[in-house]
Amino acid sequence: MTTSAWWMLGITWTIITIITARLFWKVLRSQGKKSADD
Amino acid sequence: MSTSQRWGTRIGLVLAVAGNAVGLGNFLRFPAQAAQNGGGAFLIPYLVSFLLMGLPLLWVEWAIGRHGGQFGHHSAPGLLDRMGKGRWLKYLGVFGLFTNLTVAAYYCYIESWALAYVWHSLVGTFQATSPTEFFPAYLGVHAGSLFAVPPEALFWFLVTLGLNVWILSRGLAGGIELAAKIGMPLLIGFGIVLAIKGLMLTPGDPGVVQSAASGLNFVWQPKLDSLTNPSTWLAAAGQVFFTLSVGTGSIVCYAAYLRRDEDIALNAASAGWMNEFVEVVLGSAILIPIATAYLGLAAVTAATSGGSGFGLGFLTLPTLFNNWGWFAPIAGALWFGLLFFAGITSSLAMGQPLISFMEDEYQVPRKRAAALFGGLTLLLGFFCVWLYPGGAFDEFDFWSGTFALVVFALGEAIIFAWVFGMERGWEEITRGADMAVPRIFRFVIKYVTPAFILLVFLGALIKPAGGDWGAALSGLSSGTGWSFAPDSVIGKVLHTGVDDYRWFDEAGRATPELVKDITRTLLLALFAACTWVIWYTWRRRERKSS
Numbered sequence: 001m002t003t004s005a006w007w008m009l010g011i012t013w014t015i016i017t018i019i020t021a022r023l024f025w026k027v028l029r030s031q032g033k034k035s036a037d038d
Numbered sequence: 039m040s041t042s043q044r045w046g047t048r049i050g051l052v053l054a055v056a057g058n059a060v061g062l063g064n065f066l067r068f069p070a071q072a073a074q075n076g077g078g079a080f081l082i083p084y085l086v087s088f089l090l091m092g093l094p095l096l097w098v099e100w101a102i103g104r105h106g107g108q109f110g111h112h113s114a115p116g117l118l119d120r121m122g123k124g125r126w127l128k129y130l131g132v133f134g135l136f137t138n139l140t141v142a143a144y145y146c147y148i149e150s151w152a153l154a155y156v157w158h159s160l161v162g163t164f165q166a167t168s169p170t171e172f173f174p175a176y177l178g179v180h181a182g183s184l185f186a187v188p189p190e191a192l193f194w195f196l197v198t199l200g201l202n203v204w205i206l207s208r209g210l211a212g213g214i215e216l217a218a219k220i221g222m223p224l225l226i227g228f229g230i231v232l233a234i235k236g237l238m239l240t241p242g243d244p245g246v247v248q249s250a251a252s253g254l255n256f257v258w259q260p261k262l263d264s265l266t267n268p269s270t271w272l273a274a275a276g277q278v279f280f281t282l283s284v285g286t287g288s289i290v291c292y293a294a295y296l297r298r299d300e301d302i303a304l305n306a307a308s309a310g311w312m313n314e315f316v317e318v319v320l321g322s323a324i325l326i327p328i329a330t331a332y333l334g335l336a337a338v339t340a341a342t343s344g345g346s347g348f349g350l351g352f353l354t355l356p357t358l359f360n361n362w363g364w365f366a367p368i369a370g371a372l373w374f375g376l377l378f379f380a381g382i383t384s385s386l387a388m389g390q391p392l393i394s395f396m397e398d399e400y401q402v403p404r405k406r407a408a409a410l411f412g413g414l415t416l417l418l419g420f421f422c423v424w425l426y427p428g429g430a431f432d433e434f435d436f437w438s439g440t441f442a443l444v445v446f447a448l449g450e451a452i453i454f455a456w457v458f459g460m461e462r463g464w465e466e467i468t469r470g471a472d473m474a475v476p477r478i479f480r481f482v483i484k485y486v487t488p489a490f491i492l493l494v495f496l497g498a499l500i501k502p503a504g505g506d507w508g509a510a511l512s513g514l515s516s517g518t519g520w521s522f523a524p525d526s527v528i529g530k531v532l533h534t535g536v537d538d539y540r541w542f543d544e545a546g547r548a549t550p551e552l553v554k555d556i557t558r559t560l561l562l563a564l565f566a567a568c569t570w571v572i573w574y575t576w577r578r579r580e581r582k583s584s
Binding site for chain 1: 052078081085255258260301307308322472473
């Protein structure tokens with residue numbers, strides 16, 4: 001693979017994976033809270 | 039009754055909405071679109087479109103759904119009726135029933151192919167028979183014939199429909215949510231296994247002619263000059279639009295089962311980004327790298343030139359898996375299992391709006407409403423199966439799965455920002471939010487998102503021949519006129535590209551043009567019938583209340 005392809009892939013995959021994981025983690029955490037409240 | 043139904047868990051809801059968005063296009067269409075429209079550079083307009091059109095539209099649809107749900111509505115006509123005083127609003131909601139029903143008809147058929155391929159992979163069919171021979175026989179396609187009655191394809195179609203009806207009849211928490219909780223982790227797990235196995239292919243492995251990394255390079259090599267081409271931007275906006283399942287009326291339906299103060303901002307963003315993860319990370323790492331490893335880059339470039347990886351996915355990959363020895367049947371089952379889970383979590387979302395409508399307006403029990411959805415889908419689906427060789431399937435896909443979606447989404451975006459009003463709209467999106475929605479989105483939702491969808495709409499309406507916008511615009515200014523592409527809306531209506539337009543040939547046999555026109559008439563009649571049902575339902579409702 002060329003360097004520019006590696007950069008494009010690396011940056012995009014990292015951004016999308018981090019944002020998805022963060023949001024999903026927030027959902028998981030708030031679900032735990034909600035269950036405790038219930 | 040539906041008003042007492044709720045989602046069981048928040049994770050379940052997010053997975054159900056993400057499952058609705060994740061479809062076969064994530065694995066078959068995205069990588070081909072990216073590779074053919076600028077490679078890695080495609081991701082720039084793609085992510086811009088996601089942030090300015092996709093994500094805002096998700097928030098808009100969730101807000102419309104939760105708002106109308108408080109008044110006991112759970113399907114698009116009633117939900118849109120609550121967005122303002124205009125009596126016409128509910129009629130835009132006709133799209134939310136029509137689109138789901140007609141898309142489900144052919145989508146469940148594709149889904150059933152994936153299920154059939156799981157079976158045939160496991161029993162080793164593709165070790166003896168090439169999929170290029172298997173598939174036409176499976177579909178009952180014969181040269182020169184416009185009709186097909188394929189017994190095996192109908193069997194798997196019935197199995198798939200039965201499964202959908204059974205899951206839908208179990209309700210939100212016990213059916214759709216459970217299916218998403220099982221299907222989505224399996225889909226991601228299968229995808230990761232295939233991506234790792236595929237990306238490890240190097241020359242020297244049996245049958246490998248090029249490293250899988252060359253395929254990954256094909257998808258990701260940025261061709262920055264493509265960014266000046268309007269076609270790249272339209273392709274990216276179109277991909278974002280269709281991957282999120284917005285404009286179908288299913289997200290508004292799912293969101294209608296939320297309580298008034300339950301979060302929608304984080305739920306919508308989480309489901310949307312999960313779809314992006316599956317599409318961009320997993321979708322780009324399986325099909326094209328594996329196909330490139332065994333076929334070489336030139337063959338894969340040619341196979342994806344139309345912007346779809348469907349042929350590679352269904353006709354080529356099963357043969358290529360044969361190079362994996364004892365793992366071949368498992369790899370085939372994982373690949374088509376992944377496509378099946380992607381499909382069923384989407385088709386369930388297409389069934390729910392009709393069920394909600396029947397429950398809300400006619401107090402039809404859920405099981406009977408699910409059976410009604412199954413029956414209507416079977417009728418329309420049989421039309422697609424029967425006239426598949428004549429092109430009925432493609433007509434359904436174009437008018438329902440492409441055009442109707444954009445019209446509905448455009449209407450939703452305008453109604454939300456300009457009829458309901460951004461003041462109330464913003465309050466609706468942010469009420470109970472578990473994340474801070476940047477205020478810039480208030481401006482984006484009001485002006486940018488509708489403009490973006492309008493561009494996608496115009497792109498579909500007047501797409502020029504060859505997709506060459508530059509040449510078309512210069513042709514317009516030089517007075518030679520605008521030539522429409524055969525797959526533009528106007529081109530379709532005018533039968534552009536058809537040299538000899540007639541319904542019967544010299545021998546008196548029906549032509550594909552007849553099939554196309556019959557299919558369009560059927561779709562128009564169905565839309566008119568849905569509109570009448572909405573008119574009748576509201577008249578009945580008014581009489582009851584007076």
